[in-house]
Amino acid sequence: MITLKAYAKINIGLRILNKRPDGYHNIETIFHRINLYDILEISENDEISLNIQGINLPTNEDNICIKTVKLFQNNFGIRSGIRLKLIKNIPIGAGLGGGSSDAGILLKALPKFFNIQISNHSLNKLAQQLGADVPYFLNDGSAYATEKGDKLEYFKLSLPYWIITITPPIQISSKWAYENFTIDNSIKIQDNLKNLLLNNINNKENLKEFVKNDFEKLVFDKYPEIKVIKEKLYSYGVDYASLSGSGSTVFAFCKEEELFRKIYEYFKKDYYISITEPNFEP
Incomplete structure (x- = not known):
């Protein structure tokens, strides 16, 4: 076996x-x-x-x-x-x-x-x-x-953060997300995502500004509960939070173990949660 x-x-x-x-x-x-x-x-x-x-x-x-x-x-x-x-x-x-x-x-x-x-x-x-x-x-x-x-x-990416994922009891089809997404051609791309991430890995303001998920507006409009999860994570003071893929999971980066434990306690009753330690490699 x-x-x-x-x-x-x-x-x-x-x-x-x-x-x-x-x-x-x-x-x-x-x-x-x-x-x-x-x-x-x-x-x-x-x-x-x-x-x-x-x-x-x-x-x-x-x-x-x-x-x-x-x-x-x-x-x-x-x-x-x-x-x-x-x-x-x-x-x-x-x-x-x-x-x-x-x-x-x-x-x-x-x-x-x-x-x-x-x-x-x-x-x-x-x-x-x-x-x-x-x-x-x-x-x-x-x-x-x-x-x-x-x-x-x-490429090798060692993230100096705890990563916490919060998954609500909502299943989202990526097929639905792509079919309903409207491309905004007015957005000017600053640089590729790899460079933006690596150059700003310890700058939470720039991460929030430049490393975004285009599906968020579509998904948040359809499922406001998911938007609330992201907002709650930021209210706790995480360094970065985002939808993963087309959802429904929202993940967050934080450097303080005590902080992610507070977040875990808040969400654990109603949501599926995973926690990944800093610099994790399978």
């Missing part, structure tokens, strides 16, 4: 630049892993089977783990089975990339499991068929993502 950890991500900044001919959008964002993960166990079996614990999800071909196995098997003509057990901790519809992480970490493990030789380039092409965020999870580290979010420049 092979046991894998599929880590969640946050989006530090998210710019939606324009719509592409293929229906996707060109974006700019930074993917960064946090200390929240699903556990995926894979073992030999006569057929493909999936058992999920933690969150009620389909276990048929609609599940991205089943899609991942079938895509890989069909690509190489594999007929042997596999048993999957998924312990689901990452909330779904939350902007934390849980399904994409499960797919990416599983796809990365399948060549060894089935004893197949495949290049990184070919594996990446398979990942792109599963979703725009999936390629990111094939490699470690943070990444500056452009185009559909699948053109990736990996």
Whole structure:
């Protein structure tokens, strides 16, 4: 049996630049892993089977783990089975990339499991068929993502902050968010997000001013509760707060352990919370 950890991500900044001919959008964002993960166990079996614990999800071909196995098997003509057990901790519809992480970490493990030789380039092409965020999870580290979010420049990002995520019981479809987003062409881009983040990593005023998520207005208008979460985080004195992806999770940076413990106590009753220590690396 092979046991894998599929880590969640946050989006530090998210710019939606324009719509592409293929229906996707060109974006700019930074993917960064946090200390929240699903556990995926894979073992030999006569057929493909999936058992999920933690969150009620389909276990048929609609599940991205089943899609991942079938895509890989069909690509190489594999007929042997596999048993999957998924312990689901990452909330779904939350902007934390849980399904994409499960797919990416599983796809990365399948060549060894089935004893197949495949290049990184070919594996990446398979990942792109599963979703725009999936390629990111094939490699470690943070990444500056452009185009559909699948053109990736990996880099080391050590954040000197505690990261706390607050997820309300709201699921938001990224498909809905992109379909309903209106691009504002009047906004002038100062610099790319990677430079803005790295140059202002200890300047909370500049982080708030320059590293923004374009989905916030759309999502906050539709779900005012999420806006209130962000406002409450700032009222506590966090250094930075933002929506992750298309939501529903809001995350915050803070340097004082005592502060995030106060925040945890305030939100823990009604929301799903994760905490990541400073300079975390999976």
